[in-house]
Amino acid sequence: MQVQKNILVNGYVQGVSYRKHIKRIATFLGVNGWVRNLGNGSVEACLEGDETSVDALIDWCTIGPINCKVEEVTVTRYDFKGAYTNFEILEDGFGTTS
Numbered sequence: 001m002q003v004q005k006n007i008l009v010n011g012y013v014q015g016v017s018y019r020k021h022i023k024r025i026a027t028f029l030g031v032n033g034w035v036r037n038l039g040n041g042s043v044e045a046c047l048e049g050d051e052t053s054v055d056a057l058i059d060w061c062t063i064g065p066i067n068c069k070v071e072e073v074t075v076t077r078y079d080f081k082g083a084y085t086n087f088e089i090l091e092d093g094f095g096t097t098s
Contacts, residue, residue, distance in 0.1 A: 002080040003051045004033075009043040009061055011071035018043055019089045021065045022057070029053040032084035037092040048084050 009018070019035045022045060026033065031053050035045040045061070047054045064070045 001051050002049065002082070003054055004046065004048045004078040004080050004083075005054050005058065006044070006046050006076045006078065007058060007061060008038075008074040009045070009064075009070060009072075010041075010074075011064075012041075012069040013043045013064060014041055016065055016068040018064055018068055022061065023087050023089055025060055026057055026087040029057055031057050032087055034084070034088045034090045036090040039092070046084070048080065048082065 014037050019037065022035045022043075026035075026047065029049070031047050031049040033046040033048050035043060038044055047057060058073065058075060062070055062073050
């Protein structure tokens, strides 16, 4: 089943190549979407693809790369839209909270 899930990752997740690692793993798993830093120090991502692959990426996000400290990952599920054809790192969303 194809799904879209958005995540918000809180903790020490900026300045540790978190987004770069998410992109690498998403590409490997065949997950499309995007990831960006937020001004409050968290990371936000939109993930689309096979539910098993999306959930595997979310599981990785709860741990993250070396040197980060993930405190919380909030997941919101949406209807699959098929809006993305690859996985991108977006410009920072500073000044936003979602």
